Amino acid sequence: MSGWHRFANPTRFSRLSARILPWALALTIVLFAAGLYLALVGSPPDARQKDTVRIMYIHVPAAWMALSTYVLMAIFSGMGFIWKHPLADIAAKNCAPVGAGFTLLALITGALWGAPMWGTWWEWGDARLTSFLILFFLYLGYIALWQVFEDPEKAARAAAILALVGLINIPVIHFSVQWWNTLHQPASVFRRGGPTIDPAMLWPLFIMLAAFEAYFVSVLLLRIRAEVAEWRVRALQMMQAEA
Amino acid sequence: MPNAGIIGLTVDNLTCRRGEHEVFAGLSCSVHPGDVLYLRGPNGAGKSSLLRILAGFIAPAAGAVGWDGEDVAVDPLAHRSRLHYVGHLDTLKPVLTAAENLSTQAAMLEEQADVDTALRRFGLGNLRDLPARFLSAGQRRRLALARLAAVPRPLWLLDEPTVALDAGSVERLETLIAEHRATGGMAVIATHTDMNLPGAYTLELEGRQRVAAP
Amino acid sequence: MPNAGIIGLTVDNLTCRRGEHEVFAGLSCSVHPGDVLYLRGPNGAGKSSLLRILAGFIAPAAGAVGWDGEDVAVDPLAHRSRLHYVGHLDTLKPVLTAAENLSTQAAMLEEQADVDTALRRFGLGNLRDLPARFLSAGQRRRLALARLAAVPRPLWLLDEPTVALDAGSVERLETLIAEHRATGGMAVIATHTDMNLPGAYTLELEGRQRVAAP
Amino acid sequence: MSPFLAVVRRDLLIARRQGGGSLLAVAFFVVVAALFPFAVGADPISLRQVAPGVIWVSALLATLLSLDRLFQADFEDGSLDVLALSPQPLFFTVLAKVLAHWLVVGLPLVIASPLVGVLLNLPVEAFPVLVAATLIGTPALSLVGAIGAALTAGIRRGGVLVPLLVLPLYIPTLIFGVAATADPAHAAEPLMLLGAVSLVSLVLAPLASAAALRLALE
Amino acid sequence: MSPFLAVVRRDLLIARRQGGGSLLAVAFFVVVAALFPFAVGADPISLRQVAPGVIWVSALLATLLSLDRLFQADFEDGSLDVLALSPQPLFFTVLAKVLAHWLVVGLPLVIASPLVGVLLNLPVEAFPVLVAATLIGTPALSLVGAIGAALTAGIRRGGVLVPLLVLPLYIPTLIFGVAATADPAHAAEPLMLLGAVSLVSLVLAPLASAAALRLALE
Ligand code: HEM
Ligand SMILES: Nc1ncnc2c1ncn2[C@@H]1O[C@H](COP(=O)(O)OP(=O)(O)OP(=O)(O)O)[C@@H](O)[C@H]1O
Ligand SMILES: Nc1ncnc2c1ncn2[C@@H]1O[C@H](COP(=O)(O)OP(=O)(O)OP(=O)(O)O)[C@@H](O)[C@H]1O
Ligand SMILES: [Mg+2]
Ligand SMILES: [Mg+2]
Secondary structure, eight states: OOGGGGGGSOOHHHHHHHHHHHHHHHHHHHHHHHHHHIIIIISOOBTTTBGGGGGHHHHHHHHHHHHHHHHHHHHHHHHHHHHOOHHHHHHHHHHHHHHHHHHHHHHHHHHHHHHHHHSOSOOTTOHHHHHHHHHHHHHHHHHHHHHHOSSHHHHHHHHHHHHHHHTTHHHHHHHHHHHSOOSSOOOSSSSTTOOOSOHHHHHHHHHHHHHHHHHHHHHHHHHHHHHHHHHHHHHHHHHHHHO | OOOTTOOSEEEEEEEEEETTEEEEEEEEEEEOTTOEEEEEOSTTSSHHHHHHHHTTSSOOSEEEEEETTEETTSSHHHHHTTEEEEOSSOOOOTTSBHHHHHHHHHHHHOSOOOHHHHHHHTTOGGGTTSBGGGOOHHHHHHHHHHHHHHSOOSEEEEESTTTTOOHHHHHHHHHHHHHHHHTTOEEEEEOSSOOOOTTOEEEEOSSOOEEEOO | OOOTTOOSEEEEEEEEEETTEEEEEEEEEEEOTTOEEEEEOSTTSSHHHHHHHHTTSSOOSEEEEEETTEEGGGSHHHHHTTEEEEOSSOOOOTTSBHHHHHHHHHHHHOSOOOHHHHHHHTTOGGGTTSBGGGOOHHHHHHHHHHHHHHSOOSEEEEESTTTTOOHHHHHHHHHHHHHHHHTTOEEEEEOSSOOOOTTOEEEEOSSOOEEEOO | OOHHHHHHHHHHHHHHHHOOHHHHHHHHHHHHHHTHHHHHOSOHHHHHHHHHHHHHHHHHHHHHHHHTTTTHHHHHTTHHHHHHTSSSOHHHHHHHHHHHHIIIIIHHHHHHHHHHHHHTTOOGGGHHHHHHHHHHHHHHHHHHHHHHHHHTTTSTTGGGGHHHHHHHHHHHHHHHHHHHHHOGGGOHHHHHHHHHHHHHHHHHHHHHHHHHHHHHHO | OOHHHHHHHHHHHHHHHHSOHHHHHHHHHHHHHHHHHHHHOOOHHHHHHHHHHHHHHHHHHHHHHHHTTTTHHHHHTTHHHHHHTSSSOHHHHHHHHHHHHIIIIIHHHHHHHHHHHHHTTOOGGGHHHHHHHHHHHHHHHHHHHHHHHHHHHTTTTOTTHHHHHHHHHHHHHHHHHHHHHHOGGGOHHHHHHHHHHHHHHHHHHHHHHHHHHHHHHO
């Protein structure tokens, strides 16, 4: 129950993450190199969109990652809440800034893409766009909640409650394109009946997604390790102060 | 583990941690029907924290609190229904009258309650229709304590109950506690001042956790 | 009318009314440099009300409060700048550390103040960087009292200052008051408990307002 | 009287004594809505176009403003401790407080909504739907808002955080409410969805709020 | 350091420690502004029409929400007594607290207003006027709101009066603010009137607030 103190001991996590990290980092670099080459040079320009289609290779993976990071954050939160495992809490906490970053990236690239495609940066009537902005606010609220609690154990539980409740918004975002008439195009990859995108564009897209995924894993592990180290130092200081 | 067969409140090897600071550790004691336990110790020793653990508001970092031999964490609702907690805060709504404050509290705690008798026991009879915002410090405190008299519950957890009370009110409280004990009630009382409760045990906090004989 | 020529605080034929209720009437007394005046009486006698009148927070229904022979209502700002009032509430911001709480208070009251010495005088030296939300009841009280030591002012109005203090802290407060008196300071103290302040006068409230010799 | 009813009665009594709970919410609702004729210009067509949205946003904000102290007041004066010692699960205590809040704030908003409809030139045929939609939707506003209020109960001035936490969660209610009000001829589906949101909130919100309140008790 | 600056510094420190005073106000501003188009569901034309009103209502609400505890927090923990013993008239203490509040909430709103303008499709030529208007108008919002906050602190008397008093007092600021923003070509007159409102508030609001606070001290 007194979770945050267990970091005084070396954990399995440190050893495991130390083993995974180099691979994840290497994979990130390789996949980004390959994906960006294919996306910018190797893939054909779109018949209608010309070269602006290349924004897609950033925008779409970023949007997917933004959503899946939230789900992962909620899962970690649930684990931390139920089993009171501090590592799950720290993982959830550190998902948030990364996920908010993905969300912002998708928002910006979407806006940049929208200017030539729809003739507007931003379209309020569009449910996909606005609900995605809401996702950004959810991330911000989650981060803010962590900030206002002084006691990390309390903060973890409060933030977990919020993350789990906010999970309800995810399907709203995903299905918003179906439920409302929007400018934004409906799902074209992950849909019933298979993807409708040309394979020449699909492959670079998947490689970029894998690159984003590897990047996410690397950053998350690095952040968690940094925070665990910080707690270990704090615990040592406390022990010295009380001795 | 709380020992089976023992009647009353048992505290078993309790550790309390607030933030990163360990307030006390390995604390054990028990309170049986008719017992009063004083919690004593300097400011910051953990008296208030212990009371909140006993009330089930804070989960202990280690150890357990038991009732009649069973860990109270098993059925927290049953535990919370058997105790009174009177802390530093006065739990009063300034816009409600003294009688309304007490009767709304009592109604939340119990189906039936004799509010007027309880008010009179604490000398608040003629203030019953005064809004709580007009009460003096000691009158507010007495009103907060009056729920002990209004709703019978076996375990009383009192955090510095005599604060702001005049001598007469302290006596009233002592009488109430004596009656409570006579009917098998128990009380754990954190205090810096002396009260007149014969046969009370004392738990000294801060480092040397030990139970002194009365 | 406050008498000209008298040095210190004079209370002249004071009446206090709260709502429609007359709390006390025709109260007179005076406090001279080096004096301590206890206010005693049962709950609701009007001790807190009197202190707030002396501080200039409440206007008396009749009578006057004087300083060095002049009615304080003439220059309320000057009066408020010469006194400390420590009431029931702890005046602390939970998000600020102990040191920040004290230094912001001191800065509002006075240009210069020695915060660290004041903290140490109340045994809060090692808690200086702990946010006030984590302090125990007695630690909070000590922090509120520390402004007496940080900012020198001649008149101290203290409403039950020993509440929640452990024995050591009460002694610290008594020492501080003794030093304050030695430099010509005055204190009016509402209290239900006994303090060790030799030569203090007592004003019994409730009906029989009279000053008992030390 | 059951503890549940005791809590409801207590909060209603406090609201009545404090005065202006309902009045504040309704006044706020009407003032915010009444501002829009200034902004949009009195052109009845464009006013009619924005009316459903304005009504719902105003209702939502009126609820939000009255919510932020729902648990904080009880926390600050220690009443939360007494509530926690009540012989019923915290779930029902939360539900009782939310019910009282809805009676004080939500219901008056429902009753005042036709008035705001008139101010904003809402077509006559939309009025029954507007009342139905607010009646079905405002409970969700109170319930979801309670989560934010509970999460910030133990933090002084945490109230400022409530809108940021709660507004994103209000979006479904807002969407379905506006959809029903804007197109009264096809209101059945959004009304049903609105009901679904309220029902889901009825279970999830007290659960989440009770868990959050336990933090404030520590 | 003068007592005036000490009060300002103290409130800024508390806001910083409490976390996100400014951020929350801005977030609230943006979230509320974001709700309207969501609800109004809009083509750019009608969105542009409501934009000035939405911006001002959002700014008003963001201010109002952050203000209501301006003095109450100090009242509840006894700090008001310490403030009252400061060697300066209560007038300046109030002014210092309002200044700190404006720095924490009002100024960030001014800075964020162009962002909201972009989101709401406000025409480009309106942006300088929007910034000027919010810069001139937000002090009035903080000042007038302080009266309500002071009355709530001594709620022992205030009760129902507070919302009924403050909301109407906000109307001039809103009307002139919206007028300036909606018609940037003829903004000079409403901007001047807005300035007049702020100036009058600068004198009257601390006076009224100080009087109200004295009641809270009793
Ligand atoms: C600020 C503006 C935009 C935002 C916030 C946004 C948001 C999103 C989101 C959240 C997704 C993931 C949907 C899901 O997996 O459920 C997505 C996917 C996608 N977006 Fe955007 N988008 C924006 C602009 C655009 C523009 C201008 C285009 C191109 C015309 C575009 C094309 C796509 C495509 C092709 C997908 C993949 C769809 C799929 O296969 O599921 N987006 N966007
Ligand atoms: N508006 C009012 N109407 C009627 N009576 C009031 C009003 N305001 C205060 N009182 C009464 O005034 C009296 C004075 O209270 P005060 O706080 O001064 O007492 P005190 O001597 O400090 O008591 P304690 O020892 O409890 O602190 C109390 O009896 C209180 O009930
Ligand atoms: N989050 C925290 N971080 C560090 N220390 C904390 C935290 N919360 C509480 N404490 C400390 O825990 C200790 C226990 O406080 P508690 O209120 O239980 O003491 P107490 O014995 O009741 O004291 P008092 O006599 O003053 O009422 C205090 O020293 C307090 O400073
Ligand atoms: Mg204590
Ligand atoms: Mg008193």
